[in-house]
Amino acid sequence: MFFGLLLVTIGSPIFLAREAAAETESMDGSGTVTFEGEYPQEILDPENPEIVVDPGESPQLKGDLRIDFVPKFDFYQNKISDKDEIYYANAQNFFGATKPRGNFVQVTDVRQKSTGWTLQLRQEIQFTNNEAKHKEINGAMLSLDKSWVNSLGNLENAPQLSKEIINIDNVGASYNLAQAEAGKGSGTWIISFGASSDNNSNQKNTLEPRLDNKGQAVLDPVFEQKPVYLNKAVTLSIPGSTIVDPVPYTTELTWILAELP
Template identity: 50%
Template structure:
């Protein structure tokens, strides 16, 4: 079984005031060259990132780690749970929604997978958390018991819905550090072309999905501007980080490492 992997850092900042901190990304890729047109199937050589709600439209989410080849990961989100006020109670922190450098409005966070192999034998998209959220500067401080959860999963593509990979209808709680969790699976003859695996949606979506996005505001009720995209920040309730009450919470930034895995089915 061939596996393609990407690693990405997720951030959470716990401070007394709101501010922004973006994720840093490192990619480990397995690359395969070649793209062509044959009588059966068109193969996209270039990884074009598409609007998860309107996949006929191209979007610019900024730089992202990718894998190459006929079966590849085109895009993974930079997970940022924003900067929040410290609390001694249990807390659930929603992720920042996906923003773009073009006119596209905020979207649910998504992963884009492309399969242009001659034979669509299927694939599985997985994610693994390599370590608990650790304090960036204070050695030994971590958010014990913190859990990332993925909810409101759906798929979208310009391809026919009958070819869609399947996603979980239940909430995926990544309760065990080091375990691998399935996010989507395409059986034989499914998942060909380019697909977005999406968590949450905007209120503008025409896909019948409930709105999971909400404008983030500071303590004065003003919208918060993202320093990279120069746009208002939205939270996305479809991906959350839960921190138990009994967890010791030091102020400052925390980070963890997620590995995204795209595996061919045998």
């Protein structure tokens, strides 16, 4: 797609001398510049947004109002328990030198006129494995806490975040994560759940190294064998009365970005 931009230029006046009197004449000119392609959908470091990072592949929306990145929550491999348990998600890892961060979503609004937007999350199904004897993890609840926002832009124009812990206890319901009022929310915004100890935004550290049952660091086979960290801001709680099988269970999450009228 091509974009045309009209440059307004001021023409330099041409002075012509005449015998009777000096008169000023001018000619108008114009300038043009043409672009092709689309705005880049670069993913930014949640704690240092001036740095472009590589968190791996993610679903993306296109257009002037879009989602650039969403997290994939992985709650690791855990022992079956008959007690109420809380499990922590793996923190976001990256290719390259970037250290682990809290799990995050990135939203970009480059509309000429920002009317505002909302970001919601919906869990479509319970954690499920259709091949297992016990196909669902009854009562499992995903929770998101310690949300904060960062950007290269003016933080006074940041979207408002939910101040409460987001407990997704109703499968099929949509939960508000962020809302930008009209005139705010322009640019790129990173909404994080949790943070590392390296952050300069006065956010509490929620990350810890993940260790195996022998006390050894767990390494990430996807991200260059880098150490895996857990993030205490993103949890999955399971009642002790729920019976599960020693198999992986998965769910479907829908991230909803809506333009305000």
